[in-house]
Amino acid sequence: PAILPGGKTFFxxxxxxxxxxxxxxxxxxxxxxxxxxxxxxxxxxxxWCDEFVTLAHRRLGVIDLSAAAxxxxxxxxxxxxxxSSGTIFNFAELRVELEGKGHRFRSHSDAEVIVHGYEEWGFxxxxxxxxxxxxxxxxxPRKRLWLVRDRIGIQPxxxxxxDGRLAFGSEIKAILEAPEVERRVNHAAxxxxxxxxxxxxxxxxxxxxxxxxxxxxxxLEGGQLRVESxxxxxxxxxHPERPVGAVVERIRALIDDAVRMxxxxxxxxGAFLSGGLDSSTLVAMMHKHGNGRVKTFxxxxxxxxFSELDYAKTVADHFDTDHQVLIIDEMDEASIExxxxxxxxxxxxxxxxxxxxxxxxxxxxxxxxLSGEGGDEVFAGYDRYKAARLASALNILPKRVRHNWLGKxxxxxxxxxxxxxxxxxxxxxxxGALLPEEALHLRWQYFMNARFEENLFSDSxxxxxxxxxxxxxxxxxxxxxxxxxxxxxxxLDTRFMMTDGVLMKANKLSLASGLDIRxxxxxxxxxxxxxxxxxxxxxxxxxxxxxxxxxLEGILPKEIIWRGKQGYSLPVKNxxxxxxxxxxxxxxxxxxxxxxxxxxxxxxxxxAEHLAMTHNHNHVLWGLMxxxxxxxxxxxxx
Numbered sequence: 001p002a003i004l005p006g007g008k009t010f011f012x013x014x015x016x017x018x019x020x021x022x023x024x025x026x027x028x029x030x031x032x033x034x035x036x037x038x039x040x041x042x043x044x045x046x047x048w049c050d051e052f053v054t055l056a057h058r059r060l061g062v063i064d065l066s067a068a069a070x071x072x073x074x075x076x077x078x079x080x081x082x083x084s085s086g087t088i089f090n091f092a093e094l095r096v097e098l099e100g101k102g103h104r105f106r107s108h109s110d111a112e113v114i115v116h117g118y119e120e121w122g123f124x125x126x127x128x129x130x131x132x133x134x135x136x137x138x139x140x141p142r143k144r145l146w147l148v149r150d151r152i153g154i155q156p157x158x159x160x161x162x163d164g165r166l167a168f169g170s171e172i173k174a175i176l177e178a179p180e181v182e183r184r185v186n187h188a189a190x191x192x193x194x195x196x197x198x199x200x201x202x203x204x205x206x207x208x209x210x211x212x213x214x215x216x217x218x219x220l221e222g223g224q225l226r227v228e229s230x231x232x233x234x235x236x237x238x239h240p241e242r243p244v245g246a247v248v249e250r251i252r253a254l255i256d257d258a259v260r261m262x263x264x265x266x267x268x269x270g271a272f273l274s275g276g277l278d279s280s281t282l283v284a285m286m287h288k289h290g291n292g293r294v295k296t297f298x299x300x301x302x303x304x305x306f307s308e309l310d311y312a313k314t315v316a317d318h319f320d321t322d323h324q325v326l327i328i329d330e331m332d333e334a335s336i337e338x339x340x341x342x343x344x345x346x347x348x349x350x351x352x353x354x355x356x357x358x359x360x361x362x363x364x365x366x367x368x369x370l371s372g373e374g375g376d377e378v379f380a381g382y383d384r385y386k387a388a389r390l391a392s393a394l395n396i397l398p399k400r401v402r403h404n405w406l407g408k409x410x411x412x413x414x415x416x417x418x419x420x421x422x423x424x425x426x427x428x429x430x431x432g433a434l435l436p437e438e439a440l441h442l443r444w445q446y447f448m449n450a451r452f453e454e455n456l457f458s459d460s461x462x463x464x465x466x467x468x469x470x471x472x473x474x475x476x477x478x479x480x481x482x483x484x485x486x487x488x489x490x491x492l493d494t495r496f497m498m499t500d501g502v503l504m505k506a507n508k509l510s511l512a513s514g515l516d517i518r519x520x521x522x523x524x525x526x527x528x529x530x531x532x533x534x535x536x537x538x539x540x541x542x543x544x545x546x547x548x549x550x551x552l553e554g555i556l557p558k559e560i561i562w563r564g565k566q567g568y569s570l571p572v573k574n575x576x577x578x579x580x581x582x583x584x585x586x587x588x589x590x591x592x593x594x595x596x597x598x599x600x601x602x603x604x605x606x607x608a609e610h611l612a613m614t615h616n617h618n619h620v621l622w623g624l625m626x627x628x629x630x631x632x633x634x635x636x637x638x
Contacts (some may be wrong), residue, residue: 017041017071018511019083020169021136022178023145025101025412030056031173033167039342040085040170040511048072048081051199053138053145057083075115076104079140082118084111085170086155087132087518089261094128104323118146123217126230130261132525134212136168138297145220151231151524152374153201153214156507160209161225168218172209172344172510176634183635187401187597188465190346191457193470194623195448197348198501200472202227205345205630214499231343231524233494235482235531251526251551258523259285259370270295270574272358273321275311275521276565277381277545277552278372278521284555285380285520287319287371296321297362297369299354300327302442303418303571311560318557326361328354331575333583336625341633342522346449346626348619350570356509363513374522377493378530379548380486381565384432388441388489389542391433407434415616417574424616430615439470440477441489445497446470447619455602456620472496486535494527573618577611584625591628598624 018037021030030047034056034566038045041058048055072080088094091110094117099105103116109551114135117125123146132154137146145447147168159168160175169175176183184207189199201211211511212218215231265267272284273279273296286294298312308326309610316323331353340346362369376382394402409637432444439446446469453467455468476496480488503519508518530538533547540546545567552561576584588603603624610617632638 004402017085018054018058018170018174019071019085019134020167020174021053021083021138021145022167023053023165025049025051026054029178030054033169033177034058036174036177037170039514044070046070046072046083048074050138050140052143053081055081055083055136055138069109069111071111072110073111073115074109075119080115080118080137081140082111082115082135082137083465084114084133084135086131086150087516088113088129088131088133089264090128090130118200123230126217130525132519134170142185144220147212147218147220148230149212149214149216151215152494152520152522152527153503154507154519156504157212158209159212159218161220162208164221164223166225172204172206173341173634175209176206182207184208185631185635187594190597190627191465191467192469193346193348194452194456195446195469195622196442196472196497196501197281197445197447197619197623198504199345200496201500208387210273211500214495232479233491233527233531235480235484235487235491238482238484238487238534239532240534244537244547247537247547247550250529251548252555254523254526254529255281255520255551256285256288257615258520258526260289260516261523262370263289264522265368268295268365269368269370270297270362270366271321271370272296272362272372273298273312273315274372275308275313275315275547275560276375276563277556278375278561280315280377280421280556280560281552282370282372283315284321284552285323287321292390294319294321295365296323297326297365298323299326299328299357299358301327301571303574311563314557315560324361324365326358328357328570331570331579333580337629337633338512339509340626342508343505344508344634346623346630347501347505348623348626349445349501350572350618350622352505352509352570354570355505356512359510359513359515359517363515366515367512368516368518371506371517371519372521373502373517373519374465374494374498374527375545375548376565377490377498377502378521378527379545380490380493380535381548382441382493382543383544383565384441384444385486385489385539385544386542387429387432387444389539390429391443394433403434406430411615415573415613417613419571427616430477436470438477439473440485440492442470442473442492442497447623452620456598456606458597458599461597484535486539487531490530490535490538491636514625572622573616574620577623581611584621587625587628588621591631593631594624594628 020033027047027049035043037058044059046057054074072081072083089112091113094113133150134155134157135148158172160181165180167175168177186205186207189203193199201213216229218227240409244606271283300309339356410427435443480491506517537547549561606617609615
């Protein structure tokens with residue numbers, strides 16, 4: 001329940017859901033599109049249409065499953081209709097404000113705040129919302145369709161627009177149900193994907209299907225579609241004079257309020273716990289605000305270099321949580337295929353399948369999990385921040401020495417089976433350091449190189465695709481308004497890398513199991529505040545998340561606060577050499593898309609080098625496998 005001023009209680013959070021619609025009348029197509037999204041909301045289906053628009057919705061309700069709370073939802077006279085996914089965490093306060101202005105509510109759903117808020121404030125209502133949301137709103141008097149994706153991009157939202165016809169949905173697979181949408185591969189996007197391991201907005205892997213970028217809305221009016229930014233992360237104003245103690249206290253207060261707000265639920269709730277700073281912080285705050293033992297869930301592998309189980313146990317014991325551990329000791333092909341179907345596009349994130357399995361386990365105990373996504377972006381926590389700082393020292397060496405001597409020597413070192421280790425880390429450091437400096441710290445999150453560009457792609461592919469690897473980085477960099485190097489890097493992580501990679505994975509693979517993931521560290525108030533904190537407080541020497549660590553003093557055990565980053569990911573490089581070897585070879589040789597766009601002899605060369613441990617090619621090989629499986633699942637000739 002949400003507690004209003006005066007003690008009044010409201011129920012009816014939207015929780016997970018799926019939305020879709022289009023700008024013509026066809027209720028049967030609306031039901032079919034919504035049916036594809038049934039995993040996002042199995043409890044209710046709703047379809048509304050008039051002469052011009054069809055809206056559809058799938059919902060998992062918790063308390064208020066009455067007809068009054070069902071979506072699509074209208075205002076008092078039905079002139080505004082809305083479908084939404086996600087959760088508005090401050091809906092109770094907004095409801096009181098709107099009722100004071102004369103608006104009459106007929107349900108206890110947070111979605112109704114959007115309807116009446118739009119009536120009262122128009123497009124400006126979006127600036128009053130705290131939460132994650134994707135919205136489709138039809139304004140009947142103005143004949144205007146409004147699509148909105150939340151500031152950070154926690155909720156996905158896609159659209160198709162061609163020849164005056166627009167279709168939208170929480171997932172691409174819903175849009176593909178429309179006969180007007182021809183399934184065609186966006187070949188150029190595959191080049192970007194293999195480098196960054198996701199396809200940046202607004203592009204997708206399908207021609208004519210686009211992402212609404214985070215912090216943007218799309219407006220269809222008078223037959224014209226315009227996509228506009230309504231929010232960005234402003235880092236132009238820094239406050240170096242602000243005392244460190246004041247920054248620490250503000251960080252604590254913002255995280256505390258975000259966790260408190262996002263713990264409001266009338267269903268069982270838990271947390272993912274890796275033993276890292278981000279998840280451990282959430283567990284600490286949940287322990288503070290909760291009435292009973294926090295349910296925590298973690299994942300591990302037999303190879304301890306890929307696991308953080310000991311750290312997770314330390315935190316679980318410290319806060320006396322009800323702790324569950326999932327050990328993944330093998331990987332089946334069905335799980336790989338399932339993850340890619342839910343993701344809609346190829347995505348190489350090596351934690352994707354473990355996350356999907358963890359969500360399956362957690363769903364047996366809870367319906368909502370708090371998760372630490374965003375902490376590394378907001379507080380500058382990735383190892384690549386340290387790599388960029390160290391690489392600047394390499395520039396004292398002549399370019400010829402760096403490339404011809406250091407580069408060749410590093411590449412001659414054989415891969416080691418552990419996740420990191422000095423040899424693997426040195427090789428990866430040198431690989432990134434030799435890439436163009438325009439990519440800043442993202443050089444260590446980019447997995448193509450000159451050899452791959454020259455040999456991996458087929459002649460026909462090279463003839464129709466322009467190779468400019470860091471064009472999307474330049475575009476994102478141009479929007480960033482700060483000269484602070486660390487903050488510019490954090491901007492790229494938050495506004496470029498995270499949205500369509502980390503957050504897309506978290507949303508879709510949790511909802512594949514009917515689990516609602518909430519991410520308090522991406523409360524936009526915290527994100528905006530950290531945009532005003534100077535970079536030297538985030539990266540101190542080679543200590544990442546410096547100010548965050550200070551804020552956690554007295555809250556977490558010291559061995560957790562000052563430990564290095566590890567992260568959890570599937571040991572793909574070792575699986576490709578063992579359990580998945582035959583699957584990999586057969587899949588890549590049989591795929592018509594791989595044969596069309598890539599050079600099979602060079603792919604075989606990469607496979608041979610990987611199996612011999614001459615090099616670790618797991619990123620490109622796993623990426624190619626994702627492309628092949630995606631094509632097979634979504635295309636009749638795949």
